[in-house]
Amino acid sequence: APPEWDWRKKGAVTEVKDQGMCGSCWAFSVTGNVEGQWFLNRGTLLSLSEQELLDCDKMDKACLGGLPSNAYTAIKNLGGLETEDDYSYQGHVQACNFSAQRAKVYINDSVELSKNENKMAAWLAQKGPISVAINAFGMQFYRHGIARPLKPLCSPWLIDHAVLLVGYGNRSKTPYWAIKNSWGTNWGEEGYYYLYRGSGACGVNTMASSAVVN
């Protein structure tokens, strides 16, 4: 893998969004991944709808939580995703109002990525931003810098938050993952969280996945 990479500089990442008082991080992580895949494979960056997943992905539980693998399946079965503008975010579940005619993007499949962080970095640099799920220990009070909680406190077995890897690099020799969160721009570093890379910190390597767009 290249020593560092940042898809934000290459136009593959939309603005930081805000899930509000709702446990819909899984929807934001997946739409962020599909936005990147659509940009890299079809050349257009579109901001896609999380509300469609909250309302129409019956395998998941909207604000009570969901799994990226279910969300990819739902997007395939529904026939695609509408844009954020066409199906705007409300922050709570409503009746499904999806229209295949309005869908702007589709996906063909989804894959599970390696748990090896070097391989994850290589995949990210070549294929695009990655949906991951981490233990959110400390994030309630995170302001800036590279987080590296003690392993017992940030156990990889207690995953509870889905986010998007958009890049990686080093800050004064400390390797990091650049992570797009969905708590708005007035949290963390303009909405981004930086997590230590290389030690499986907070389980960042346990649930890496991506959609596939042919």
Next chain:
Amino acid sequence: VPVPAKPRADDEQAWDLSSPELLAPARFALDMYNYGRAAGMRAVLGTVRGRVRRVGRGSLFSLEATMEEPPCNDPLVCLLPVTNKTLLCSFQVLDELGKHVLLRRDCGPVNTKVPEYGNETFSSFLPMLNKDPLPQDFSVKMATVFKDFMATYNRTYETKEETQWRLTVFTRNMVRVQKIQALDRGTAQYGITKFSDLTEEEFYTIYLNPLLRNGSGKKMRPAKSINGR
């Protein structure tokens, strides 16, 4: 039932239950403990013992109290009816000029050993609270910081009680932040964020995703590995 005990250090008062000084902080601790509970679901105070330490212009009360939880028969609220449950709680309440702030609340079943005060490891995590004396006007300072937080994040609370409760949560979170900061080996800085007035439970319930703990769900095919370039 008063439980006399000998003082542990010369400068500390003995546990003195009869002192009417304990009434106000004990009642405040009980109010905070019962905050948000419906009538009929509130715990009542059992035995209380406490000691007081003069700090700055106020007093720092360390209380040990038993809380009698009411029986829980409502099938909607609890899965199994629970007979009366007694918890042993330790509280630290700062009283400055009549203004109370709850600094610590630890509760557990009666037979759980409550951590001994003065336990070095414990105290090493709370430098703010272990300054002796506490910073002057600690609660006034904390109230000022809390007001800044409210202005920064445009926070409003409906009642005075809610504001008091959120100040208590905010203060406790400042203590939690110190622990998290002390235990981070990276370069991260932790501090006040827009979530600083939420309890850990509220934050977890509202913003996080418990389904992820069950693993990644439907099996996806593995991605082809990237052939190095």
